[in-house]
Amino acid sequence: MKIAITGKGGVGKTTIAGALARLYKDKGYKVLAVDADPDANLASAIAGVSKIQQEIVPISQMKKLIEERTGAKPGTVGSFFRINPKVDDLPEKLGIELLGIKLLVLGGVEKGGSGCICPESTLLRSLIKSLLVERDEVVIMDMEAGIEHLGRGTAESVDVFVIVVEPGLRSLETAKSINKLAKDIGIEKIFLVLNKVRKGEKRCMEEKARSIIPNAPVIGWINESQKVRLADIEGKSSYDLDKIFVEKINSLKEELGKAVS
Numbered sequence: 001m002k003i004a005i006t007g008k009g010g011v012g013k014t015t016i017a018g019a020l021a022r023l024y025k026d027k028g029y030k031v032l033a034v035d036a037d038p039d040a041n042l043a044s045a046i047a048g049v050s051k052i053q054q055e056i057v058p059i060s061q062m063k064k065l066i067e068e069r070t071g072a073k074p075g076t077v078g079s080f081f082r083i084n085p086k087v088d089d090l091p092e093k094l095g096i097e098l099l100g101i102k103l104l105v106l107g108g109v110e111k112g113g114s115g116c117i118c119p120e121s122t123l124l125r126s127l128i129k130s131l132l133v134e135r136d137e138v139v140i141m142d143m144e145a146g147i148e149h150l151g152r153g154t155a156e157s158v159d160v161f162v163i164v165v166e167p168g169l170r171s172l173e174t175a176k177s178i179n180k181l182a183k184d185i186g187i188e189k190i191f192l193v194l195n196k197v198r199k200g201e202k203r204c205m206e207e208k209a210r211s212i213i214p215n216a217p218v219i220g221w222i223n224e225s226q227k228v229r230l231a232d233i234e235g236k237s238s239y240d241l242d243k244i245f246v247e248k249i250n251s252l253k254e255e256l257g258k259a260v261s
């Protein structure tokens with residue numbers, strides 16, 4: 001099962017990705033959580049804020065590794081480098097164990113003018129491809145608001161593509177653009193998850209979602225929760241603090257399972 005999670009900034013992607021990782025783990029699955037957001041904080045959504053998290057070095061900053069694998073120094077544009085670097089050993093070598101979940105933090109890549117084709121982005125793309133295509137565990141990828149790391153060839157390996165939206169047209173408009181990009185590269189199973197839903201907002205948001213993005217059904221919803229907010233304030237994982245939230249995540253997991261079978 002390969003799940004990619006995206007959506008507008010602040011909608012709850014990381015909170016949901018972290019909780020799904022914990023839940024799959026608790027259900028006995030092997031889980032690889034991938035933090036593909038340059039502003040990485042999936043570790044704290046999984047296990048709360050800890051020292052480990054502050055010591056994590058994102059792969060995009062591992063200069064020696066990038067040079068070793070691609071044959072070119074990071075930051076060099078236009079030089080010759082391997083476009084298919086060896087990456088299949090990296091999850092084992094660089095994965096951080098967090099509560100039995102393996103976490104890979106990819107980090108960000110400096111963006112060049114017309115889409116960076118540099119050693120570091122090549123390494124990350126190859127790594128993501130290998131995670132999605134070759135791994136047999138549950139892979140949960142927390143992405144920024146976009147699909148930059150994905151491309152043709154990787155797209156068909158994403159089993160479910162989840163776009164998180166919150167009540168409001170702005171996040172739905174972002175979802176619409178993401179949906180289009182995802183469809184353009186061949187991703188098929190695209191779903192919306194409504195997050196931070198308050199009383200009385202669910203039906204209205206479902207209707208708006210249906211009319212704005214008809215091809216991406218709402219597969220789950222999570223209510224706005226004071227406990228989830230508090231978890232973030234206190235540097236803890238929502239998974240440990242809010243039973244109702246965990247139940248919602250569980251329903252989401254069930255629906256995702258049905259969607260791929």
Ligand SMILES: Nc1ncnc2c1ncn2[C@@H]1O[C@H](COP(=O)(O)OP(=O)(O)OP(=O)(O)O)[C@@H](O)[C@H]1O
Pocket residue numbers: 007008009010011012013014015016037195196197222223224225226228229231232
């Ligand atoms: N269901 C919810 N109820 C209340 N607060 C929530 C809920 N889901 C997420 N939040 C809060 O919203 C904030 C943003 O959540 P989160 O970091 O998961 O979003 P994100 O989409 O990953 O953001 P970014 O775009 O910055 O990566 C956090 O403070 C989080 O605790």
Ligand SMILES: [Mg+2]
Pocket residue numbers: 013014015037041142
């Ligand atoms: Mg996030």
